[in-house]
Structure formats: structure tokens, C-alpha cells
Amino acid sequence: MAKAAFQALVAEQKILNRIYPIRGQKVMLDRDLAEMYGVATKVFNQSVKRNLDRFPKDFMFTLTTKEFDNLRSQFVTSSWGGTRYLPMAFTEQGVAMLSSILNSKTAIEVNIRIIRVFTRLREYALTHKDILLQLAQLEKELKGNKRDIDNIFTVLKELIEQQQTAKPRNKIGFKSYHEGKE
Incomplete structure (x- = not known):
């Protein structure tokens, strides 16, 4: 067979x-x-x-x-x-x-x-x-959201750049007596 x-x-x-x-x-x-x-x-x-x-x-x-x-x-x-x-x-x-x-x-x-x-x-x-037909509809929706997606990536890039260039900050709060003696 x-x-x-x-x-x-x-x-x-x-x-x-x-x-x-x-x-x-x-x-x-x-x-x-x-x-x-x-x-x-x-x-x-x-x-x-x-x-x-x-x-x-x-x-x-x-x-x-x-x-x-x-x-x-x-x-x-x-x-x-x-x-x-x-x-x-x-x-x-x-x-x-x-x-x-x-x-x-x-x-x-x-x-x-x-x-x-x-x-x-x-x-x-x-x-x-x-x-x-479903792919065409999805593509149409993505094209409509392209500006929003571009804006999100722009903001994310700015946040990443800010994080990389940020200076170390002093700690805020209670310091223990032993913390500074090491």
C-alpha cells in the first residue's frame, strides 16, 4: 500500500x-x-x-x-x-x-x-x-501605528542615554556607624 x-x-x-x-x-x-x-x-x-x-x-x-x-x-x-x-x-x-x-x-x-x-x-x-487577508489587515494596522512605535523607540533611546551618562548619586538615609570604616 x-x-x-x-x-x-x-x-x-x-x-x-x-x-x-x-x-x-x-x-x-x-x-x-x-x-x-x-x-x-x-x-x-x-x-x-x-x-x-x-x-x-x-x-x-x-x-x-x-x-x-x-x-x-x-x-x-x-x-x-x-x-x-x-x-x-x-x-x-x-x-x-x-x-x-x-x-x-x-x-x-x-x-x-x-x-x-x-x-x-x-x-x-x-x-x-x-x-x-489577515496579514494585509495586520500590515495596515501596523502602518497606522508606525508613528507611535517610532515615538516609543525615541523615548527608550533617550532613557538609555540618560542612564549611561548619569553621575553616581549620594545615598540618602541613615548611615550606620560601621558603614564608613572599612
Whole structure:
């Protein structure tokens, strides 16, 4: 059982590594999806192009040259090779729609894994959104109190300086007879 759980975790990590933020969305590229489905990118793209009516712009879009260059520059070693066409990027909904055009058993299993990873990412983002909002509120409150905090530190510095430069004072009070004879 532990081996199966480990394999599932590795598969999920491979999927996570292939999700990119582009145009404010989390997407996967055609070449990565084709590799995961076990088909050539050309075959994958032909299937998508035969069913373009299933992929509106919020499901799938083609990267611009600038987006592609930015994405390619993120990788130290280039495994992109010489591509003739700009890659297609699929959102979570686009990946879900792929299951309707790719019917192999592998495609179905991979699709289920990908959708689960996208769902976990969304849940993670929602959970951490609350924390980010609280941090923003705290930062706002701290900025409002900055002057007060600066004043406190100024007074503390003055007190420390006064204490360091203060002359020793004579003791006040009753002196015992033996106190002065030592």
C-alpha cells in the first residue's frame, strides 16, 4: 500500500511541475499533456483542432511569442527543441474537456489525476487567501501605528542615554556607624 501511495504522490508532483501560471490562470501545455497521455504532440494537437468548438478561449489558448519565450527562459536546460508552432495552453476546464476527445484508458486515468491536482491547488489557494487577508489587515494596522512605535523607540533611546551618562548619586538615609570604616 505504501508503494502505491508513493507512486501516486510522485505522479501528482509531476503534474504540479507542469502547471504554469500564464495570463493569471493555471495552465498545462499541449506538449506536457501529450507526453502524459502517451501520444505525440502532433497527434494530440490534431485531435484538439478537430474539436475546436469544445475549447472556448477560457478553456484553451495559444501562447504568444513573448509568453513562450518567458516560459522557455525559466528552464536552464532547453528540452523544448525546435517547435514550428506556439504551444497551446489548457486551463482546468480545458483539461476536463480533453476527456471527451481522448478516450484511451491512459488518457482517462491521467485526466482524473490532473483534475484532482487542480482541485487541490484551488483548495490550497482558498485556504491561504484567508491568511493573506489577515496579514494585509495586520500590515495596515501596523502602518497606522508606525508613528507611535517610532515615538516609543525615541523615548527608550533617550532613557538609555540618560542612564549611561548619569553621575553616581549620594545615598540618602541613615548611615550606620560601621558603614564608613572599612
